[in-house]
Amino acid sequence: MDISIQNDSTHSPIFLVGFMGSGKTHWGRQWAAVLHRKFIDVDELIETQEQLSVTEIFSSKGEAWFREKEALVLRSVIDKNDLLVSCGGGLPCFHDNMNFMNSTGTTIYLQASPRFLLHNILKEPQARPLLKNMNEAEMLFFIETKLNERNPCYKQATFILNAEDLTGDSIKIIPCTKDY
Secondary structure, rough: OOOOOOOOOOOEEEEOOOOOOOOOOHHHHHHHHHHHHHHHHEHHHHHHHOOOOOHHHHHHHHHHHHHHHHHHHHHHHOOOOOEEEOOOOOHHHHHHHHHHHHHOOOEEEOOOOHHHHHOOOOOOOHHHHHOOOHHHHHHHHHHHHOOOOOHHHHHHOOHHHHHHHHOOOHHHHHHHHOOO
16 A cells, blocks of 8 residues: 655654544553654643643633643644654644644544443543543443544544554554654
8 A cells, every 4th residue: 555644754743633542642652652752642731731630621711721722732842853742532623733733744543443442431531521420321422422523533634543453563554654
């Protein structure tokens, strides 16, 4: 299969996108080490800047404020080379962020089934502000609904990897990582 990337620089940012629970932070940390890139988790950066958890930010400032902050943080980090950026699940779908990421680097969608996502989310449900106070059936319905809404955005990614089959070496199949 002939795969090409929009930005052929091996130093341009790599952005991991996908639904919560797809493994963006987990794999992002591992792959950044393999590729000798700096890892940035947008949610963690916002939490550090605001000195609040994402859940607390949603409660106190609202989702609209959070989405604005995500867009600002995303645009502030891309002036650095050799980054691997883990994006919050909703980030690509707001403020033209997906187009911005595709024009400045390589986007990789970690695609997964709703059941796989639910399994991972149930390991840390308190860290998921959009799922607060939901039982398992409600969570699954929410995941299916939101995933259907967000998939058209996610599928604009440069590459799509099956999150259910990933390994530490999975990142090496992406052409922009060929020098590592």
